[in-house]
């Protein structure tokens with residue numbers, strides 16, 4: 584963990600990262616990854632993201648992992664989706680058919696949990712962690728997914744010393760540094776997003792780019 588209490592953040596509703604709408608890069612780029620409709624999609628550090636619901640509506644089965652029980656319950660409540668809660672230590676499992684959220688630590692996920700996973704969606708997950716944990720995050724992910732597995736990754740890139748993370752800045756060089764060993768990495772778009780992000784502008788940063796990547800787990 585990175586010293587930030589996510590439980591406190593959720594308790595105090597300090598969730599500026601949460602988007603009311605479905606992420607526009609997800610809408611724009613998901614279909615470019617040629618993922619089958621019935622594919623299983625893993626969403627690490629999912630929060631209560633509306634992207635989960637969008638992926639489910641595309642026909643995918645969805646597996647999210649999120650450490651905050653507040654976030655997990657809010658996702659189902661706010662979307663009016665009924666769910667069944669069961670215990671499967673170290674996780675509590677919240678499920679409605681093919682939509683399953685595991686409440687617990689991402690680093691406790693094992694390949695057994697992800698045996699039905701064919702694709703990964705990461706928006707604001709990698710950038711949640713400080714540098715050393717980001718390396719662990721990517722290594723762990725590479726053990727959880729099958730060869731050939733595609734992934735859509737959305738990061739932020741700003742001048743790190745101008746603002747304390749999270750979210751942390753993760754530039755293109757670092758994305759390659761972290762993922763190249765196990766993944767191919769293709770940059771799809773990088774957009775100047777400073778003016779649209781008032782919450783960062785007020786924190787005094789001078790540049791902010793949102794960057795979208797398509798990754799694919801190497802086959803060997």
Ligand SMILES: C[S@@+](CC[C@H](N)C(=O)[O-])C[C@H]1O[C@@H](n2cnc3c(N)ncnc32)[C@H](O)[C@@H]1O
Nearest residue numbers: 589600628629630632649650651688689706707
């Ligand atoms: C920046 S938010 C992004 C949430 C989501 N991806 C979105 O786009 O709204 C990061 C989330 O990761 C959760 N989190 C932090 N560390 C975690 C961990 N080790 N395992 C599972 N979830 C974690 C936090 O509670 C928080 O909801």
